[in-house]
Amino acid sequence: MKKIISTFTRLFIGLFLFAVGIVMTIxxxxGLAPWDVFHQGITNVINITIGRANIIVGFILLILNSFLGEKIGWGTICNMIFIGSFMDLLMLNHLIPTFNSVFPSVIMMLMGMFxxxxxxxxxxxxxxxSGPRDGLMVALTKKxxxxVRFIRNSIELTALFIGYFLxxxxxxxxVIMSLGIGYFMQFSFKIFKFDVAAVEHRFIDEDIKFLKDKLIRRKACKDTSEDINEINI
Known part of the structure; x- marks a missing residue:
């Protein structure tokens, strides 16, 4: 139980900070990152918050990833729901300042990427x-x-193109975020001495199988116990 609490605490710290970083760049x-250009374009068409647009796009990608055979984890679902929700919480309550002059804006954007x-x-x-957007990248790379570079660039350029026209x-x-976000991620991983390739993800189907096996074993033990009691009687 302690391990589960620790894991989900780490997950939600990451999701909240992700939302903070995105709102800082906004x-x-x-100018917005490619996916946020797309999300903002959607808000212009159907008059919703950018956070809700983030959630809707994540949900559609989640379904698409499932059809493409990509596994879904609890983090995938939480990513879809909570990053957008945290973004709305921050933006609607004006918890992060907005800048209009160049120098503080650049500082804000760089801090946001960090x-x-x-x-x-x-x-x-x-x-x-992984999140729905990263899951799409992985699924299309496999198919x-x-x-990975070609697929990721193609996806982001498509999101940027559609979002711009919306x-x-x-x-x-x-441009700064498209070129620089990878370096900031790599820098952060280096600070924490984190090897992303060493992470073994746990997916929902594994938990379902674990619970199913546990129920089957419990039922088998119960049936055995009942048989023993009948013999003793």
Whole structure:
């Protein structure tokens, strides 16, 4: 139980920090990351918050990933629900300041990317499955045989292209984040001496199988106990 609590605490620290980092990059007002351009474009079309747009897109990708054969973890579902919810909590209550001048905006964006990098460490190290967007990247890489870099760039460019035509905010910050977020993640992993390749994720189907096996064993033990009692009688 302590291990489960510790794992989910790590997961939710990561998800909350991820939301903080995203809102910091949004409030920097220099242009959004490709996926957030897409999310903001959706808000322009159906008049919802950017957090809810994040959740809706995550849900659609979750279904798509399932059809593509990608396994789903508890972290995948929590990612889909809580990052968007935390974003709305932060943005609707104005808990993170907004900047309009260049220098503080750049600082805010760089800090936001660093926070996202730290959040990625906490979230991924929990070992409860990848987020819907990363899951799509993995699934398409397996299906097409193309490189991770090609698939990731293709997905993000598609999200950016659609989001831009839906009215999402594209600017110099979009370029900075597209090129720089990987370096910030790598830097954060280096600080925590974290090897992402060493993480063994646990998926929902494994937990279902574990519970099913446990119920079967319990039923078998109960039936055996009843048989012994009948013999003794």
């Amino acid at each position: 409030n920097a007002n220099l 926070v996202i990098g730290v959040a990625s460490f906490y979230y991924i190290s929990a070992g409860l499955g 097409t045989g193309k490189s 009215g999402g905010h594209v600017g110099v910050g979009t």
